[in-house]
Amino acid sequence: xxxxxxxxxxxxxxxxxxxxxxYAGVMKGVIAGIAPGAxxxxxxxxxxxxxxxxxxIALRESWRYFPRGTVFVAVVxxxxxxxxxxxxIETLAGCRLVGPDNGLLFPAADQAGIARIVELTAPRYRLRxxxxxxxxxxxxxxxxxxxxxxxxxxxxxxxxxxxATLHLERPVESDREISGTxxxxxxxxxxxxxxxxxxxxxxxxxxxxxxxxxKILRVTPLPITNTYGEAPKGAxxxxxxxxxLLEVAIRDGSAAxxxxxxxxxxxxVRVS
Numbered sequence: 001x002x003x004x005x006x007x008x009x010x011x012x013x014x015x016x017x018x019x020x021x022x023y024a025g026v027m028k029g030v031i032a033g034i035a036p037g038a039x040x041x042x043x044x045x046x047x048x049x050x051x052x053x054x055x056x057i058a059l060r061e062s063w064r065y066f067p068r069g070t071v072f073v074a075v076v077x078x079x080x081x082x083x084x085x086x087x088x089i090e091t092l093a094g095c096r097l098v099g100p101d102n103g104l105l106f107p108a109a110d111q112a113g114i115a116r117i118v119e120l121t122a123p124r125y126r127l128r129x130x131x132x133x134x135x136x137x138x139x140x141x142x143x144x145x146x147x148x149x150x151x152x153x154x155x156x157x158x159x160x161x162x163x164a165t166l167h168l169e170r171p172v173e174s175d176r177e178i179s180g181t182x183x184x185x186x187x188x189x190x191x192x193x194x195x196x197x198x199x200x201x202x203x204x205x206x207x208x209x210x211x212x213x214x215k216i217l218r219v220t221p222l223p224i225t226n227t228y229g230e231a232p233k234g235a236x237x238x239x240x241x242x243x244x245l246l247e248v249a250i251r252d253g254s255a256a257x258x259x260x261x262x263x264x265x266x267x268x269v270r271v272s
Contacts, residue, residue: 004037009069011038011144014059015136016047016076023134027073027141030127034145043072046187050078052104053263056166057184057192059097060107061243068094073136073144074104081132086120086139087163090153098144100135103166114163121157171195178203178269180246182216182261189254191216193267195246200224200269211272214238216248217259221270 011031017023024045031038043062047055055076063072077084077100085101092113097105098120120126120139125146127138143156171180171194180195204212213221222238224246231237231251236258241247248255248267255261 005035005149006037007069007148007150009039009067009071009148010041011035011071011073011148012041012043012062012066013045014043014047014055014062014072014074014076015045016049016051016055017045017136018049019045023136027075027136030137030141031145031148034142035148038145038148041066047076050076052076052078052102053166053168054184056104056107057168059104060111063095063097063108063112064093066095069096070094071096071098071144071147072108073140074099075136075140076100076104077102077135080135084164085160086135086143087117087160088120088143088147088153088156089117089163090115096144096147096153098140098147100140101164103164106163106166107168109163116153117160117163118153119157119160122155125151125156169194171199173199173202175206176203176271180267180269182248182263182265182267184243185256185261185263189250189256189258190241191248191255191259191261191265191267192241192243193246193248195267195269197240197244197246200246203269203271207271213270213272214246214248215268215270216265217261219248219259222248224269 087101089097089109092115099105120143126142130138180193182191183194184192215221224238233252
């Protein structure tokens with residue numbers, strides 16, 4: 001009996017399907033039927049329902065930590081069944097991205113460098129019967145499995161010139177202040193902003209020796225700490241998380257619940 005093909009890279013799945021229903025498991029079953037040797041990694045199935053922006057951020061912050069060749073299947077697809085296109089993208093960095101053309105793939109593809117894009121139309125590389133509500137199972141999972149097995153991306157469908165963009169809001173820097181927003185809330189309730197460390201460093205360099213404070217809603221301005229543990233239990237804090245973005249958190253608690261914050265909530269960094 002011939003052993004299944006094994007590749008030195010996995011297929012990684014990112015969806016908003018959650019962990020209650022069978023949807024993510026069925027996608028894995030389709031992949032296993034086509035590529036039984038594939039290693040499957042659940043990047044997450046906990047993206048907030050229909051939040052294309054949250055899915056795009058999670059994918060953008062993850063792809064570079066996987067082996068070259070990894071196939072990412074990203075499905076946050078409120079437009080499933082409409083005329084939005086199903087795509088596969090080959091990147092200059094070596095990873096492949098499969099998912100809907102709704103902006104979800106753009107931030108990761110833009111960082112990794114786009115080599116080519118195809119629309120997933122070839123009947124041979126999708127399931128025979130297509131549901132209008134479950135392209136993750138019928139189109140995206142088969143495409144990922146065939147890519148993992150070595151099928152050329154051009155075999156999956158015709159090339160297209162561009163994909164839908166999703167430009168995340170940038171902070172606004174002035175002489176004494178950076179104005180940003182919450183753009184992502186993780187499972188701990190930490191409020192991840194769009195203010196990066198480089199922007200903070202520029203502001204700090206202009207006012208050497210002056211302390212910077214973070215202001216969100218009606219909360220007393222917060223100093224920037226190095227770790228969560230520098231704050232007392234239950235106290236709010238500001239720090240840089242693994243995204244290298246400024247975040248507002250509660251030591252051993254949820255800042256999202258405490259402050260009733262959500263994506264789009266304003267955050268400012270000011271010189272003392």
